Amino acid sequence: MKRAKKTKKVTAKKSTNKAKNLAIGTGGSIAVEKCQVCNSKDLKSILFLGYLPPVNTMPAVGTQPKEQPSYPAEMLQCEKCQLVQIGCVVDPEILFPPSYPYTSGTTKILRENFAELYREVMSLYPLTPKDLVVDVGSNDGTLLSNFHLGGHKVLGIEPTNAGKIARKNGIDTMTAFFNKKAAKAAVAKKGKASIVTAANVFAHIEDVHSIVEGIASMLKDDGIFISESHYLVSLLETVQYDTIYHEHLRYYSVTALKYLLESHGLEIIHVKKIPTHGGSVRVYAAKKGKRTVRPTVQQVLNAEKTQISEGSLRRFRDKVVQSKTGLHALLNDIKKRGEKVYAVGAPSRASTLINYVGLDDGIIDCVLEIQGSYKIGKYVPGTTIPVLEESKLVTDQPAYALLLSWHIASELIPKLTAKGFRGKFIVPLPNPRIVSSATEVSHVEAAAA
Numbered sequence: 001m002k003r004a005k006k007t008k009k010v011t012a013k014k015s016t017n018k019a020k021n022l023a024i025g026t027g028g029s030i031a032v033e034k035c036q037v038c039n040s041k042d043l044k045s046i047l048f049l050g051y052l053p054p055v056n057t058m059p060a061v062g063t064q065p066k067e068q069p070s071y072p073a074e075m076l077q078c079e080k081c082q083l084v085q086i087g088c089v090v091d092p093e094i095l096f097p098p099s100y101p102y103t104s105g106t107t108k109i110l111r112e113n114f115a116e117l118y119r120e121v122m123s124l125y126p127l128t129p130k131d132l133v134v135d136v137g138s139n140d141g142t143l144l145s146n147f148h149l150g151g152h153k154v155l156g157i158e159p160t161n162a163g164k165i166a167r168k169n170g171i172d173t174m175t176a177f178f179n180k181k182a183a184k185a186a187v188a189k190k191g192k193a194s195i196v197t198a199a200n201v202f203a204h205i206e207d208v209h210s211i212v213e214g215i216a217s218m219l220k221d222d223g224i225f226i227s228e229s230h231y232l233v234s235l236l237e238t239v240q241y242d243t244i245y246h247e248h249l250r251y252y253s254v255t256a257l258k259y260l261l262e263s264h265g266l267e268i269i270h271v272k273k274i275p276t277h278g279g280s281v282r283v284y285a286a287k288k289g290k291r292t293v294r295p296t297v298q299q300v301l302n303a304e305k306t307q308i309s310e311g312s313l314r315r316f317r318d319k320v321v322q323s324k325t326g327l328h329a330l331l332n333d334i335k336k337r338g339e340k341v342y343a344v345g346a347p348s349r350a351s352t353l354i355n356y357v358g359l360d361d362g363i364i365d366c367v368l369e370i371q372g373s374y375k376i377g378k379y380v381p382g383t384t385i386p387v388l389e390e391s392k393l394v395t396d397q398p399a400y401a402l403l404l405s406w407h408i409a410s411e412l413i414p415k416l417t418a419k420g421f422r423g424k425f426i427v428p429l430p431n432p433r434i435v436s437s438a439t440e441v442s443h444v445e446a447a448a449a
């Protein structure tokens with residue numbers, strides 16, 4: 001979650017030089033009429049979640065509700081390159097108001113993932129101390145620290161203050177928004193890279209072609225590019241419609257990534273599914289013909305033919321609707337008994353769930369965030385549900401805690417129980433249900449990974 005925030009900043013800055021085919025008018029948004037990757041006009045609708053407010057527009061608690069814009073949240077699929085994308089691009093100036101704070105730091109699951117990435121790279125493509133590893137959108141240097149400790153040369157490229165933390169830890173980091181110019185500067189500084197990494201960069205940045213072009217220009221002839229993206233198949237299988245909001249412009253399958261990378265002379269050589277962000281995909285690519293293509297590539301591409309078929313997209317839509325009516329039914333029973341529900345966690349995805357399902361402050365009293373969160377003292381977008389400090393869960397002991405970061409429920413439940421919460425938990429997705437312990441949810445997370 002935290003790591004994704006950094007890439008949002010990149011998008012915010014990019015609003016000054018908007019992508020050619022996405023010139024946003026004064027109305028603040030533009031309908032996507034052409035595929036963002038292949039320019040095809042053959043886009044079909046998968047799902048429409050209604051109109052959603054910008055996730056970072058959060059008025060202070062106590063202020064009178066004022067007019068607030070909402071934007072259509074429709075998921076479209078390109079018939080030509082298979083890319084799934086949001087149907088409306090909102091001006092980053094609106095999505096990231098000046099008050100939008102940057103918070104650094106990475107979660108346990110991300111740290112473990114990057115340590116595992118290092119181990120996988122060293123076993124598949126062993127590096128020597130001479131090899132350079134460049135991370136695009138390097139944040140606080142968590143990913144690179146593994147390579148740095150392993151004795152390899154590293155360079156981070158990061159536009160936000162998080163780069164300071166990396167430098168303090170000895171990770172050489174350039175302060176820059178990534179583009180072709182930054183790529184050139186990186187090569188001038190350190191030479192060409194054996195490995196370039198980019199985790200959660202492709203979903204947010206408007207002009208994805210210039211990013212891939214810049215990355216390709218930094219690679220040695222036999223260099224390898226490793227990207228990590230939230231995986232469309234996980235999104236569909238575990239009904240993660242709540243990851244659909246306007247900051248996420250694209251939802252990648254390996255099929256769509258193949259089209260994007262090939263248009264810049266890159267070939268996918270290895271694919272691995274990883275558990276971050278509720279199910280992501282790690283894709284290795286190299287210049288065409290320079291590296292052996294592993295069987296994992298064809299296996300995943302074959303599987304996607306059925307996983308992203310018309311039938312599975314229709315079933316996904318049905319499951320989204322069922323999850324909404326199911327959550328209503330479950331909450332209806334609780335409210336009839338006069339019991340209280342507090343929600344826990346206000347990530348961006350919580351705003352989509354709350355607005356799509358239509359929860360208000362009569363159904364859930366508040367959303368709780370850990371101490372120090374900038375969201376405390378504000379209303380959830382589009383509602384008058386206040387965001388309050390998490391300690392309230394233990395002092396008030398409501399009957400239920402609704403987990404809005406449900407994709408890490410098995411990590412959250414023991415934590416909240418250890419802090420002294422004695423009530424039950426509501427896990428809203430994929431199937432809304434009430435659980436008492438982490439063991440009841442772990443199998444669902446395993447499916448998402």
Ligand SMILES: [Zn+2]
Pocket residue numbers: 035036037038039040078079080081082083
């Ligand atoms: Zn396309």
